[in-house]
Amino acid sequence: MVGKLLRKFGRVVVVFLLFIIFIPTIGSANEISNVSVDVQLQSSGTAHIVEKWQADLDEGSELYKPLTLESNQTIENYExxxxxQEMTEVANWDIDGDFDEKAYQYGQHENELNWGISEYGENTYEISYDITNFIAQTSTYQMIYWEFITDEMEPSPENVTLTIHSDKGELTPQDYRLWGVGYQGTAEFTSDGQILAQSSEPFGSSSHLTLLxxxxxxxxxxxFQLDKxxxxxxxxxxxxxxYSFDDYDPDATQEELTNVSEDPMSTGEKLLIGGIGTIGGIGLISAGVVGYNYRKAYKQRKKVYPILEERSKQLSGEYYRELPYPSFELGCILLLTLDDHNTSHGYSEDGSSEITENILTATILWFVFNEYLVMVPGEKHQELQLTGKTDVPETFSRFYKILEAVxxxxxxxxxxxxxxxxxxxxxxLESYLDDLEAESQMWMFNHQYLFKQLQAKKKSEESDLDRANSSSVFPLTEEGLVLRDNLVRFYNYLLDYSLLNERSASEVYIWDELMIFAASLGxxxxxxxxxxKLYPQYRQESIFINNRGMTFTDYYIISHLMDQSRATGYLKAHPNLSSGSGGSASFGGGGGSFGGGTGGGVR
Incomplete structure (x- = not known):
């Protein structure tokens, strides 16, 4: 029992750390590392809101927050x-004013709250304000349906925490229902009668934090009266x-909402439904994570572990013409360290994930290339068909059993x-992805590409790699970084293939094998x-197409269907999430909410 709990705890930490690694590169040097929001529901129906923005800025003149109110709502006590240090309020805020004119001052412009950056560098800004008639009265219940953090903030915050508490007493699932939408993370009832919403990975441009x-x-x-x-x-x-409206039970009891199975979902599993399709749960927890400064760790990770596209630009014109590792399945962890887990384009609203879809597409191509599968025309879609060949390697056995069962x-x-x-x-399907990661990790360990344990060093002796690895799930060695860069050069090579090669039809078999790696890289x-470009007949002669009336897009369609079904299946297995028990947030959804807008951040 203890071992099982430890394993689950390990999965929680690993998944959380995975999210920290894959932070997208921000276009400007401005960074908002943390936004914390505290909402006090007062007996009068007014919400007293305090937001703290921790930022490191070196561009722009002001910060701002869009805030759209209904006709019967007002903003009061804005500070x-x-x-x-208290700043000075000005009556008419000029968004076109310069840095010095806005310094240590704040005001409002149309539907925005505005305040001057005042000092470049790392600062904490605290804004507080009251919103009257914050609670909406529907024809059946009262409601809070509010967008607390807007989408398209620039820069997007790396971490968001929201707490709601009430003068009327504790907020519990006995009397309240709760859903979080628009972000990766959780929205839960706490043991002390509050609501706590937390992001589990940095916001992308399409992320927003909305609670219902x-x-x-x-x-x-x-x-604030509503007819609906x-x-x-x-x-x-x-x-x-x-969330599924079909699974929504407005009359569910507290016991039904809080009931869990003998194998309760871990935080990592909850976050899968929030749109995070990380591969499996087996991972490495690096030494020195606890207590490490988030901001410094973030900057070092971003420097040492840039996303794939960014590293490709840094190594532009450099190529590696051989496979950097023996097989695509042995490179899964390396792909994880490079993949862009940016919520603006890394995840779909249905919960599917780019990295997972890439791996699943490569898996299907591997089965076709090795003649276990073919794709054939169906009545409505292209369908897969087993060939009867059954000597499947152990790594792929779980995946094959799924195909065989269907x-x-x-x-x-x-x-x-x-x-x-x-x-x-x-x-x-999760078990298959776990197997891939486990085998990949073991291969990386055995070839000294991945640290099993980090050695403590004095700060004066730490390199940039040491500092980045101290809070990384998959800390690469120097040899691992070389392997990583060879993979990026191989990526560049595939993208510029026609410029670098004079190949003939006899190379089609080799090209087909390369396509498996191309799929894993997206x-x-x-x-x-x-x-x-080199051989116009390639599609017709490729084992993956071979004049059967399909395209490579058909392979993507099937992998997307599989990953989407994985997320949907989990939700159906836990219908109390749709009934408002609190738990994981959904990246998609949230239309028709109040209070927010688009934009915000720095300008």
Missing amino acids: VKING IRLPDGQFPTQ SFDDYVKEAFEGSH SDNDGIIKQKRLKKYIERHYQK ILDEVEKEFT
Whole structure:
């Protein structure tokens, strides 16, 4: 029992750290490392809100927050501090004023709260304000449906925490319901009667933090009256989210909401439904994580572990013409350290993940290349078909068993059946991805590309790599960095293939093998175009196409269906999430909320 709990705890920490590693490169030097929001629901129906923005800025003249109110709502008691020092309010805020004119001053411009940067460098800005009639009264219940952090902030915050508490007493699932949408993370009822929402990875441009909360009818005095029922807003919020209105039970008891199975979901598993499709749960917890300064660690990681596209630009014109590792499955961890887990384009609203889809696409291509599978035309879609070859290597056995279970008497694997099977048995696909990661990690360890344990050093002796690795899940050795850069050079080589090679039709078999690696790197379509430039008949002669009326896009469609079904299956296995028990947030959804807007940050 203890071992099982430790394993689950390890998964939680690993998944959390994974999110920290894959922080996207921000265009400017400005950074907002943390935004914390504290909301006090007062007995009068007014919300007293305090936000603290921790920022490191060297460009722009002001910070601002869009705030759109309803006609019966007002902003009162607006104040701003910098590092605890009160700033001066001005009546008419001029957004075109220069840095000095805005320094140590704050004000409002139309639907914005504005304040001067005042000092470049690291500072903490505290804004506080009251919103009257914050609680909405629907025709059935009272409601908070508020966008606390807007999308398209520039720069997007790296970490967000939101706490809500009430003068009326504790907030519990006995009387309240809760959903978080628009971000990767959680929204939960705490043991001391508060609501706590936390992000689990940095915000991207499309991230926003919106909460939908059901309150007892008539709990607070309010003039914010709505004609629609609360369930109408639930349905609106669920559109594009992981939550299912069909699973929503407005009459579920507290016992039903808080009931968990014998194998309760871990935080990492919850976050899977929040749109984070990380590969598996086996990982390495590096020494020195606890207590390490987040900002310094972030800067070092960003410097040493840039995203794939960024490192490709840094190594522009450099190429590696051989495979950097023996097989794509042995490079999964290396791919994880390079992949851009940016919520603005790394994740779809249905919960699917770019990195997972890339690995699944490469897996399907591997099966076709090794003649375990073929793709054949179906009535509505292209379908996979087993060839009857069964000597599958152990690494791929779990994946093959999924295909085998879904196939009919002719070996056909119809997409509709595949979708339903994975939704019911999503853990089997997770187990396959776990196997890939475990094998990859062991290979990296055995070849000294990955540290098993970091050695403590004096700060004066630490290199940039030491500082970056001290808070990395997969700390690479110097040899590992060379391998990483060879993979990037190989990536460059595939993208510029037609410029660097004079190849003939006899190379089609080799090109097909390279396409497996291209798929794992997320550049399948681009590399196909490179091969076709050299040999226009490539698509017709490739084992993956071979005049069967399909394209490489058809492989992506199936991998997307599998990953989407995995997330959907988990949610269906835990319907209390849709009923408002609190738990994981959904990256998608949140339409029709109040209070927010678009933009904010620095200008």
